[in-house]
Amino acid sequence: MTAEQLEMISSDPQVMHGQAAIAGTRVPVSVILDCLAAGMTAHEITAEYPSVTPAGVRAAAAYGAALAREELLPIPKIR
Numbered sequence: 297m298t299a300e301q302l303e304m305i306s307s308d309p310q311v312m313h314g315q316a317a318i319a320g321t322r323v324p325v326s327v328i329l330d331c332l333a334a335g336m337t338a339h340e341i342t343a344e345y346p347s348v349t350p351a352g353v354r355a356a357a358a359y360g361a362a363l364a365r366e367e368l369l370p371i372p373k374i375r
Contacts, residue, residue: 297355297358297359297361297362298358300351300355301351301354301355301358301359302355302359303319304318304319304351304352304355305317305318305319305325305355305356305359306318306319306320312324316359318347318348318352318355318356319352320347321345321347321348321352322347323345323347323348323352325356325359325360327345328341328345328348328352328353328356328357329356329357329360331344332353332356332357338350338353338354341353
């Protein structure tokens, strides 16, 4: 994650209960990640959330990737 991308993510206890969000918006990073997981393109996401830029979508994805490297979630075994 680049310094520029990190600057695009903010966390303020007074905004969205401190959830990581795209800086200058009330759009949580988790919403952007959910949209990407659902198959939405960056263009579709920015159309749905006009306050989010394509760079903001990339920053959210980079933030999610950084978190995935830090904490493992239990993954069910395939039978």
